[in-house]
Amino acid sequence: MPIEQARRFMEAALDLAREAAAAGEVPVGALVVKDGAIIGRGANRPIAGHDPTAHAEIMAMREAATHLGTDRLTGCDLWVTLEPCAMCAGAIAHARIARLYYGASDPKGGAVEHGPRLFEQPTIHHRPEVYGGICEDEAAELLKAFFGARR
Amino acid sequence: MPIEQARRFMEAALDLAREAAAAGEVPVGALVVKDGAIIGRGANRPIAGHDPTAHAEIMAMREAATHLGTDRLTGCDLWVTLEPCAMCAGAIAHARIARLYYGASDPKGGAVEHGPRLFEQPTIHHRPEVYGGICEDEAAELLKAFFGARR
Numbered sequence: 001m002p003i004e005q006a007r008r009f010m011e012a013a014l015d016l017a018r019e020a021a022a023a024g025e026v027p028v029g030a031l032v033v034k035d036g037a038i039i040g041r042g043a044n045r046p047i048a049g050h051d052p053t054a055h056a057e058i059m060a061m062r063e064a065a066t067h068l069g070t071d072r073l074t075g076c077d078l079w080v081t082l083e084p085c086a087m088c089a090g091a092i093a094h095a096r097i098a099r100l101y102y103g104a105s106d107p108k109g110g111a112v113e114h115g116p117r118l119f120e121q122p123t124i125h126h127r128p129e130v131y132g133g134i135c136e137d138e139a140a141e142l143l144k145a146f147f148g149a150r151r
Numbered sequence: 152m153p154i155e156q157a158r159r160f161m162e163a164a165l166d167l168a169r170e171a172a173a174a175g176e177v178p179v180g181a182l183v184v185k186d187g188a189i190i191g192r193g194a195n196r197p198i199a200g201h202d203p204t205a206h207a208e209i210m211a212m213r214e215a216a217t218h219l220g221t222d223r224l225t226g227c228d229l230w231v232t233l234e235p236c237a238m239c240a241g242a243i244a245h246a247r248i249a250r251l252y253y254g255a256s257d258p259k260g261g262a263v264e265h266g267p268r269l270f271e272q273p274t275i276h277h278r279p280e281v282y283g284g285i286c287e288d289e290a291a292e293l294l295k296a297f298f299g300a301r302r
Contacts, residue, residue: 046222051213052246053204054222062202071197071205086269087245090238090262095203108274111241115274116267118237123259123266 009033009079010103010135012041016056017081017142020044027142030056030080032064032073032097039076040064056080057088061095072096081139083110083132089118093126100128103139160184160230161254161286167207168232168293171195178293181207181231183215183224183248190227191215207231208239212246223247232290234261234283240269244277251279254290 009031016029020043032040042059046052057080064073073095083106084092092100102112111118112130119127160182167180171194183191193210197203208231215224224246234257235243243251253263262269263281270278 046245050216050220050222052216052222052224053209053213053242058204062204065201065203069201071201071203073203085241085245086237086262086267086272086275087239087241090236090241091204094197094236094238109276110274111237111267116237116269116272118267121237121267124237125260 006101006134009038009077010081010101010139012038013056013079013081013103014135014138014142016041016043017139020056021142021146023048027146028056028080028082030060030078032060033077033079034064034068034073034075039067053087055085055088057084058091061091061097065095074098077101078128079134081135082106082143083112083114085109086111086116086118092128093118093124096126097128099131101131101134103133103135104143105132105136157252157285160189160228161232161252161290163189164207164230164232164254165286165289165293167192167194168290171207172293172297174199178297179207179231179233181211181229183211183227183229185215185219185224185227190218204238206236206239208235209242212242212248216246225249228252229279230285232286233257233294234263234265236260237262237267237269243279244269244275247277248279250282252282252285254284254286255294256283256287 017027021027040060040063042056168178172178191211191214193207
């Protein structure tokens, strides 16, 4: 993928993360792309949504699945500003996401390159291609500013 | 907890699993209990719901969180007929479920006593008390009959 296109999708995810921050939620944004078109968007909103599962990735994948009328997001890419947690990585496997692109690493809560490293588990039933570190500084800065302001 | 009360909750979860089977979904049922009252119910329905995240546990926890008007299910118990997968175990941790009661073990897809053993990971931010093997035979038989009929 050309670098400019990659930046464009991650910038759109970062805009969703900023929306989350403005609403007082941890700033994470995600989108699902199929054939170059955005078919699902998610801004993290567990607090406002009264929903412990309302992470950006889950919201984006649910919207995309509704759009496609199926529970399988075959051939779809997920773009997210932060390394997915175990819940979201598990959902990515269930959804059969083809490629995962993420921004900042998450040593504390991430489950892709940290903790359980879910896609490296022998029992995982689907492994997406994984590309981390896209617009990493911007994504990390958003989170740092958010948590800094709350201290 | 008296054994009769435990059976009663798991029987209610098994009824939800039977509902899932009747709808052509993998038969798993779940409920969330707070102070002895059922406040969330879930029957597995990813196919009908066009939602890769629509596992019984997720449905039950979302309903309970809506009911309580918060994203934290503090002091709540989750009853589910099958060992939770990584997605659901991650959601259980996010929701701060106090006690997890499950029926059949799932060596292929389970993430509690199998695979990533999520609650034993150093990075997990919440660990529920875990009780497995409740009405195990009934729960396993339902799944066996379902997959047997599809072969």
